[in-house]
Structure formats: structure tokens, C-alpha cells
Amino acid sequence: MDDMVASNEACSAHLLTFADGSRRQVYVTGVETPYPRGKLIVSRTDTRGIITQCNPSFVDMSGYPAAELIGQPHCILRHPDMPAAAFRDLWDTVQSGRQWNGYVKNLRKDGGHYWVYATVVPNVRDGMIVGYTSVRREPSRDKVAAAEALYREMR
Amino acid sequence: MAFNFTVSPSFPNERISDWYIFNTWMQRSLDLPIHLELHNDFGAQRQAIAAGKVDMIYANPFDASLLVREQGFRAIARPEGKPDEMVIVVAADSPTQAVPDLLAGSRIACADDPCVNTIGRILLEPANLDGNNTTELRRETYIQVAKALLRGDADLGFMPVEAFENLSSLVRRDLRVLVASQIQVIHHAFLIGPILFEHATAITGLLLSMHQSDKGQAMLTALGAQRWQALEQEDVEFMIDIISTLTT
Ligand SMILES: Cc1cc2nc3c(=O)[nH]c(=O)nc-3n(C[C@H](O)[C@H](O)[C@H](O)COP(=O)(O)O)c2cc1C
Numbered sequence: 001m002d003d004m005v006a007s008n009e010a011c012s013a014h015l016l017t018f019a020d021g022s023r024r025q026v027y028v029t030g031v032e033t034p035y036p037r038g039k040l041i042v043s044r045t046d047t048r049g050i051i052t053q054c055n056p057s058f059v060d061m062s063g064y065p066a067a068e069l070i071g072q073p074h075c076i077l078r079h080p081d082m083p084a085a086a087f088r089d090l091w092d093t094v095q096s097g098r099q100w101n102g103y104v105k106n107l108r109k110d111g112g113h114y115w116v117y118a119t120v121v122p123n124v125r126d127g128m129i130v131g132y133t134s135v136r137r138e139p140s141r142d143k144v145a146a147a148e149a150l151y152r153e154m155r
Numbered sequence: 156m157a158f159n160f161t162v163s164p165s166f167p168n169e170r171i172s173d174w175y176i177f178n179t180w181m182q183r184s185l186d187l188p189i190h191l192e193l194h195n196d197f198g199a200q201r202q203a204i205a206a207g208k209v210d211m212i213y214a215n216p217f218d219a220s221l222l223v224r225e226q227g228f229r230a231i232a233r234p235e236g237k238p239d240e241m242v243i244v245v246a247a248d249s250p251t252q253a254v255p256d257l258l259a260g261s262r263i264a265c266a267d268d269p270c271v272n273t274i275g276r277i278l279l280e281p282a283n284l285d286g287n288n289t290t291e292l293r294r295e296t297y298i299q300v301a302k303a304l305l306r307g308d309a310d311l312g313f314m315p316v317e318a319f320e321n322l323s324s325l326v327r328r329d330l331r332v333l334v335a336s337q338i339q340v341i342h343h344a345f346l347i348g349p350i351l352f353e354h355a356t357a358i359t360g361l362l363l364s365m366h367q368s369d370k371g372q373a374m375l376t377a378l379g380a381q382r383w384q385a386l387e388q389e390d391v392e393f394m395i396d397i398i399s400t401l402t403t
Contacts, residue, residue, distance in 0.1 A: 037254070038278060039337045042397065055339060099403060117280070119400035125392065133393070135400040138281045141255070 007111045014080040031112040041136040049074045063109035079107040083154035094122050094132055103139055103147035115144045157188035158210040164194055165268045173377040184361050197267050210348045216341040217270040220395040230344040230391040231359045234380035238342045240316045241271045243333045246304045254281050254334055259288040264300040264309035274336050275313035301326050341394055
């Protein structure tokens with residue numbers, strides 16, 4: 001994945017290390033984009049977590065054009081405030097065929113972020129997992145505050 | 156013996172006769188005996204499904220997923236156009252301006268459509284409201300849901316968008332939409348059970364070409380649709396995967 005380009009706004013630089021050992025330079029501004037009311041943010045990946053499909057809300061919130069998302073690993077949205085353990089749990093859960101839920105802080109292309117309550121399910125066809133679907137909805141601010149505190153401790 | 160056809164009970168009462176007309180036309184065109192049984196509520200419909208008394212159904216997205224995953228049904232078509240969406244409404248003079256303003260103890264007026272109610276519940280999550288800190292007032296019709304709001308018996312109501320739009324302009328003037336769902340990807344579907352698979356091609360062909368005759372077009376208009384659109388198995392599986400994230 002390409003490194004991010006620093007935005008004009010005040011931002012801080014972080015070097016992310018992913019589960020596979022690869023690295024990405026990202027910039028965060030701390031600016032939150034509010035969740036779009038009434039909408040669901042939907043994406044699908046193949047079994048390796050490469051984005052194969054997404055809905056317009058997903059594209060809008062990410063700040064990337066759709067063409068820059070399809071074919072990319074889902075960790076293109078990984079925010080440095082998210083603990084690696086949360087995603088390890090996500091992958092362990094869905095690879096064993098179960099549904100995962102959690103609060104996630106996602107990174108936008110412009111260095112801003114947005115909070116979601118995410119559910120990820122395996123796509124089972126003829127008894128085989130052929131990919132994963134994630135559906136996100138609007139979290140309550142209390143739950144976001146609790147997740148923020150928890151993730152700060154986990155990092 | 157006739158095959159049993161039913162329709163999810165979320166359509167307006169005025170359309171009952173139109174569904175009978177549709178069924179008569181379908182029987183004649185397919186040269187198959189088909190009996191239309193309309194259930195009064197979702198409970199009665201679910202019982203009929205469980206008892207194996209449904210072979211063919213025009214179902215809401217939640218029932219469609221249940222039938223495909225648990226009863227081996229096949230979805231063959233969907234109405235083209237608008238997906239299924241719902242609204243949360245309040246009285247026009249309610250102090251509530253947005254969902255997060257809603258308080259514990261809120262009274263919810265709704266009907267018995269599990270699809271509408273499930274999505275309504277999801278849209279209340281940003282206010283930390285759930286079954287433990289709200290009360291539900293079940294009403295028979297969406298007009299009664301509107302009345303409960305106007306009388307102050309309830310603080311908010313759940314309705315399908317279509318039901319809200321069908322309220323008289325006088326009633327609508329005294330209500331306000333707090334939030335409208337924009338799920339975009341879930342919709343009603345026409346499904347057949349395994350017993351009808353040998354007729355799948357004929358049934359699908361009939362539905363997909365329905366808009367091409369004047370008579371078919373008129374029946375579709377009466378049922379609130381323009382035409383049927385083919386459904387690929389993967390479209391249905393995708394919809395079911397999404398619904399599974401909303402229901403468990
Ligand atoms: C269907 C699906 C959706 C995902 N959505 C997100 C997401 O929105 N944000 C995110 O940071 N990671 C998401 N992930 C997890 C990423 O694949 C990845 O595990 C995570 O960003 C951390 O990167 P790493 O595992 O490479 O260290 C998703 C995974 C799947 C299977």
C-alpha cells in the first residue's frame with residue numbers, strides 16, 4: 001500500500017506495522033467526520049481481506065474515490081489508535097465461521113477519522129468461506145467513549 | 156392439490172383484491188393450480204411456513220432470507236426500483252430533533268412487521284435505546300401508529316416509507332421524520348419452494364415478461380411496481396449476509 005500524503009492541516013505522522021509485517025506511513029488530523037444518519041456502510045472482501053465491493057456510503061466516508069479502494073487491502077482504513085489485538089480477534093472469529101462485532105475508528109484519506117459499530121460475517125457458499133462482508137452502523141457516543149478508553153489501554 | 160401462494164402481510168389492505176387478480180392470472184398463464192392464502196399477521200404467516208403450507212411467496216427481505224437459508228427456497232425475482240426503507244417519525248411539535256435526543260423510557264408505536272421494527276431498533280442505537288429501556292405499543296395499522304403519536308400516547312413511531320407516504324396530507328403535516336433509513340441493498344423478493352423448482356423457468360419467464368402486456372402492466376401498477384427484475388442467487392446470498400448482520 002502507498003504511504004499517505006500529509007494533508008495541509010495540522011497533523012501527526014505515524015508508522016503503522018501490519019500483521020504481515022508490512023509498513024505504511026500515515027498522517028492523522030484528529031478531525032472526526034460524523035456518521036451519516038440512517039445509513040449502513042457496507043464492504044466485502046475476499047478471503048485475504050482485499051476489498052472487492054463497497055456501497056456509496058463506504059466510498060463517501062473513506063474519502064477515497066471507489067477506484068482507489070477496490071483491490072486494496074482493508075487495512076487501508078486502519079487508524080493508528082486501533083489496537084492490533086482488535087483485528088486479530090476479528091480475523092480469528094470470522095475465519096472460524098462466526099460473526100464479529102466491535103467499535104472501530106477508521107482512518108480517512110484526508111487523515112481524519114470516523115467511528116462505527118461494525119459487524120463482520122463470513123460469506124459461506126456451499127459450505128465454504130468465500131469472502132467476508134462488513135456492515136457498519138452508527139454507534140452511540142457513550143460506546144465510542146468507552147471504546148476509546150479501552151483501546152488507549154490496549155495499545 | 157393446489158400449490159400455496161402467500162404475500163408478506165406488509166402491503167396495504169387496498170391491494171388484497173389486486174393480489175387475488177394476480178394469482179388468477181398466474182394460475183391461468185402457468186396452467187398450475189395455485190391457491191392464494193393471505194395471512195392476517197406475521198405470526199400466522201410464520202406458522203404457515205413452519206407447517207410447510209407455503210410453496211410460493213412474495214416476501215419481505217427478512218422472511219426471504221429465512222426461507223432461502225432454512226427452507227431451501229429459491230428467490231427468482233424482485234420488483235424493480237425502490238429498495239425497502241423505513242422512517243422513524245415523531246409528532247411535528249415534539250422537542251426531539253435527532254435520534255440521540257431520545258431518552259430512556261421512550262414509548263414506541265409500531266405494527267408487527269419484524270423487518271421495519273428491526274431496522275427501527277438499529278436506528279435507535281445511537282441513543283442507547285433498546286428493548287430494556289423503551290416500551291412498545293403494538294398497533295394494527297400504520298394509521299393507528301400515526302394516531303398514537305398525534306394523541307401523545309407514543310413518543311416515536313416506526314413505519315415503512317410507503318406507509319408514511321400513504322398517510323393523508325393532513326396527518327403527515329402533524330408528523331415529522333426524525334430519520335429515514337438508507338439501507339439501499341435490501342428488498343422484497345418472489346420465492347419458490349423446492350416443490351416448484353421444476354416449474355422455475357416457466358414462473359421466472361412469466362414474471363420477467365409481465366410488464367410487456369397491457370394487462371400485466373396494469374396488474375403491476377395496481378401492486379405498486381413497474382416490472383420484475385431477475386435475481387441471481389449471489390444477489391440473494393449477499394442480501395442475506397447483510398440481513399444476518401442486522402438480526403443477530
Ligand atoms: C470484511 C472486513 C472488513 C474490515 N473492515 C475494516 C475496517 O473498516 N477498518 C479497519 O481498520 N480494518 C478492517 N478490517 C480488518 C483489516 O483487514 C485489517 O486486519 C486491519 O485493518 C489491521 O491490519 P492488519 O491485520 O494488516 O494488521 C476488515 C476486515 C474484513 C474481513
